[in-house]
Amino acid sequence: MSHTSARPAAAGSAAPPRANAVVAVLALAGIVVSLMQTLVIPIVPELPKLLHAPASDTAWAVTATLLAAAVATPVVGRLGDMFGKRRMLLTSVVLLVAGSVVCAFSDSLIPMVVGRALQGLAAAVVPLGISIMRDVLPADRLAGSTALMSASLGVGGALGLPSAAFIADNFDWHFLFWTSAVLGVVSFLLILLIVPESATRSGGRFDLVGSLGLSAGLLSLLLAVSKGSDWGWTSGTTLGLFAASALVLLAWGWWELRSEQPLVDLRTTARPQVLFTNMASIALGFSMFAMSLVLPQLLQLPTQTGYGLGKSMMTVGLVLAPQGLVMMAMAPLSAAITRTRGPKVTLMTGTLIVASGYALNILLMSQVWHLVLVSCVIGAGIGFTYGALPALIMGAVDPAQTGAANSLNTLMRSLGTSFASAIAGVVLAQMTTNFGSAALPSENGFKTVMALGAGAALLAFLIATFIPARRAPGAADAAPAARP
Template sequence: MSDSPPRPGAVVAVLAFAGIVVSLMQTLIIPIVPELPKYLDAPASDAAWAVTATLLAAAVATPVAGRLGDMAGKRRVLLACAVLLVAGSVVCALSDTLVPMIVGRALQGLSAAVIPLGISIMRDELPPERLAGATALMSASLGVGGALGLPAAALIADNLDWHALFWTSAALGSLALVLVLLLVPESKVRTGGRFDAIGGLGMAAGLICLLLAISKGADWGWGSGTTLGLLAAAVVVLLVWGWWELRTGEPLVDLRTTARRQVLFTNLASIAVGFSMFAMSLVLPQLLQMPAATGYGLGRSLLAAGLVMAPSGLVMMAFAPVSARVSRTRGPRVTLMIGSLIVSAGYGLNVVLMSEVWHLVLVSCVIGAGIGFTYGAMPALIMGAVPLRETAAANSLNTLMRSIGTSVASAVAGVLLARLTTDFGGFALPSEDGFKVVMALGAGAALLACALAAFLPTAPAAPSPATAPVTPERTADAPSVG
């Protein structure tokens, strides 16, 4: 790449595209999940690991990649994540059996840190007047890619061999990799130092135990020895990990910074927002595909369901700059509260409007607008309260909190929809009341996020250190903000 100054518009566009590509990867497999046992010649319980492996890999890689980005260069680590995405996609595209598919999906999951790394690069490189809108757009790309990915994946799966899904992912990942190489500069802001390998292993072990218990608890039984043992192990390991992080000189996660009120309550609100966002992704496609003879299902195909959900992604993108303007004038705390209330209102609307396709388009767009506000506010809150040297690590931890929220939403909604059923031709299908309960929980989670945001500092976040010119001297001694 040349040494010419970076073009802010190109940097924002490339990083946002990379974020969308990574989030597409998470929904790419949804259309073929019911067919995976046949495609891979494996039991359904084993084939489900193609989804679980991605979740676990992303949870472990995101905070680790964030810390490595602060230490060694955010663009360098982002490029490594893109390479892993391409490699994982190729492995999946060449797979016809279970083990290579799981390996490929795990490699894809290791790329999940692209979004928080992109936000951190923006903080380092963009002029102050562009930063708020750019980070809001980058943060929203997580939802945008998910919403646009479902119809695209369904269209490919309906018309081509299922391996084409992963060849498409590989092609998009390669394009993102080349664009980052050509147009995104390497930040001069680095901390150097020694990587906390013990902290990385401890966090990985604790998160794997926790997320395995959450994601597989319904299959294993919530009261089973395996589930309870994993939850107990998660508590013990994470407590020991926290003890180590507080005592080591160069921790993977600076827990003292994380305990600051603005960071702590933003992360807690992120869990609630992640839960609320994913509840929509679980309920609306099922309602659309449920047989019309049930009286509440709309009998649409997976492709039609994806097309209904797609506008919500465009709404998220459209509301990212609106979120940034509100954050500049009223502070990101207010933006987060407004977004949470909009999401809650969307679920309330869904309870009374769920009998027509346009009802669900409207509901998904309202919720998408709220998510656009909340996802735009969270990076601003985090970056307004952490030192420059910890930007990538702090943003990665915040992304992890959202992922934990989505995992909990999947587990809770799965239990509720499996228990609140109606008989349909001898088959137990989720009942209308079951869907309404999940919607009510989504609304409640959004209200909880709003309540948590009320505990954030009332004044707008202090200007980011990124507003000062970036020089090679701005490294580990950058002052803390907030």
């Protein structure tokens, strides 16, 4: 049985010195991590030439980050609960800087993939930051601060795309990664100087067998999902990975239920509030990625297709950039609804806004301002949902488990985006139109993906109705904190 070695500060202690600075620094770290994931997008089509390798191999520069993030997020979250969330936050930022430097010196495939994998290991920064907020902020600051921290993922992604496109167009591509390294160093120093260490720790032994089992299961699943279209969905490799993933994850669950100090407390994750929140997170991850896939392609396809807008990557970034600002602007409103009506209502409201954004996109997709409007509407919905998810999770788990619980929830969203990438890729590959000698995704193909995004958001709404009604500003923290 684990032991909590300190007070849950969020349940009623005074605000730490420079509370606003703590929130700002943690949000900045989240933005830097999401920037890292976005910076490579403008140069993906050029990677085969830049790295002197075929496109099927350079795709690993993206896949490696996905796989590393999936493995690191739950493991680092658990280590944060055990040994200190700030310590693991600093470690994650160091890995981000190291990966950025390796990529900045890369001119061939292997160093680039290694560097991108190191960058992916920093993915736990946002859930760790949210968990630190629970431990060091007073109850009345928690909802707004966690909503802002959650929104940092979208903010960094939205603002990073135009910045990365500008850098890629005007400077040597290595400068993208030097930018990431410098921002990482700045974040590290600010965390070191301003963010206090949480005294809430679980202690105990690290579940090495559990971490290896979960890593093997996730790697098998995500490899099959991300590479299935290249290998063939019915190929022996793809089906073998799916089967291996199922067997390994079943064995991992059996081990975790019998472990005294598991990597993931499956009994806690089976609580209705945690279980249905995580299920809704998978559907939300699916829904949110559909927009990221559709809007850039619509903007960049030739105008001769009749539905493409023929714009540059820079324009794509500028169209999507307001979404990040809208997400940040929604954080206070999301927090206000969470305080007065509870995070369940906030989550359900956000899912309906996201669904309405996709419905609007099916009708409005012929002008640049149409896509700006759609992006902002969906961004507003994401701002609501991102603010509600950590509040729901932290309202149902012990303070000594918040790092692992928030990290698992982040992983669920990542799984949703991976499934969306695979399914949307299949749809767009099957629903095509001939344009010269090339087959491009058809207008109906894009509308189908949008409909899937709206359906996933409505599915998240339906799942959220099963979450037990509970007010969870800071009051919800007091109940789990009181349990031994």
